Amino acid sequence: MDKSVLAFLFFVSFCFTSKAQNLVPNPSFENITQCPSYNEIYFAPPWFQPCIHFGNTYNSSSTDLYDTCSNSAEFGIPTNVVGFQYARTGIGYAGIAVYEDTINYREYLEVPLLDTLIANKKYCVEFYVSLSNPNVAVSNFGAYFSADSLLDTTNLKTIDYVTPQIENPNANMLNDTLNWMLVSGNFIATGGERFLTIGNFHLPANTNIQNLGSGTIAYYYIDDVSVLYCDPSGVDEMKRDEEISISPNPFSFQTTISFTEPHKNNIIKITDILGKEIKTINFTGKQCVIERGEMNAGVYFVQIIDENKNVVNRKIVLQ
Numbered sequence: 001m002d003k004s005v006l007a008f009l010f011f012v013s014f015c016f017t018s019k020a021q022n023l024v025p026n027p028s029f030e031n032i033t034q035c036p037s038y039n040e041i042y043f044a045p046p047w048f049q050p051c052i053h054f055g056n057t058y059n060s061s062s063t064d065l066y067d068t069c070s071n072s073a074e075f076g077i078p079t080n081v082v083g084f085q086y087a088r089t090g091i092g093y094a095g096i097a098v099y100e101d102t103i104n105y106r107e108y109l110e111v112p113l114l115d116t117l118i119a120n121k122k123y124c125v126e127f128y129v130s131l132s133n134p135n136v137a138v139s140n141f142g143a144y145f146s147a148d149s150l151l152d153t154t155n156l157k158t159i160d161y162v163t164p165q166i167e168n169p170n171a172n173m174l175n176d177t178l179n180w181m182l183v184s185g186n187f188i189a190t191g192g193e194r195f196l197t198i199g200n201f202h203l204p205a206n207t208n209i210q211n212l213g214s215g216t217i218a219y220y221y222i223d224d225v226s227v228l229y230c231d232p233s234g235v236d237e238m239k240r241d242e243e244i245s246i247s248p249n250p251f252s253f254q255t256t257i258s259f260t261e262p263h264k265n266n267i268i269k270i271t272d273i274l275g276k277e278i279k280t281i282n283f284t285g286k287q288c289v290i291e292r293g294e295m296n297a298g299v300y301f302v303q304i305i306d307e308n309k310n311v312v313n314r315k316i317v318l319q
Helices: 003-015 234-241
Strands: 064-067 092-100 109-112 122-131 136-138 142-146 181-188 195-199 209-211 217-229 244-247 254-272 277-291 298-305 311-318
Touching: 092 136, 092 195, 136 217, 142 181, 195 217, 244 311
Parallel strands: none
Antiparallel strands: 064 092, 092 217, 109 195, 122 181, 122 217, 136 209, 142 195, 244 254, 254 277, 254 298, 298 311
């Protein structure tokens, strides 16, 4: 089967496993533009490395992408240049160096979220890591949410000037090279956060390490990143979600969003899997027809916002 078809089918299956929308695009690095052969995280858009060489996010990176399609033994799966690991799900994952004891060198993963976080709402965050080889392990692994990107075009220095909202407990040493380890937590958003950055936000001297061998670098694989709205008030959102139907779905030319009761001043936003807004519809009534128009075949996210700012997220598939 064609590689792009495999990636598309996996992405569809991942999206439909959860009622709540994962705000992380390309969460397990399956949707790629081409097979990796070097330090090419930008082949899994819209992921990029914020501390970059030459100030270019599109063709310069030291953060790595691994995929079963790679013809390079260094960036394949399960065997690659830094170790051996199968993808937790699917056929791809990323990799970053989070500690080096002799120089202030660091790698990170950053991605724009599919939507801006809402003030005073609770979000649940998860991602999985696996130590690549038994040299150095750390416990300092976190996720930082910001309104603007942490893009820094100067060098690959440590981002130690921010405090991550989510951080692995200091006592939980991430030293498993066989299994995938969960890093998770929840936080209340300030509002306006649109970028997620993953990595170690501590200077080398402040990083909790465990020496396991003769090496000096702690390097981890990363897979299955998710950010979900998990506020208790989401019960009301789910109830409202059950009052909405979309048919046909999948569709070829047009589909209809139907409500059990009339609604007024609704805003319907449609974005693609990379978070690009395709169209916005202002709607009042019980039914709204979405035309194919210039949309290409693929998976799209539909966000429905009512006059009270309640939000429902759904998915549609255009054949």
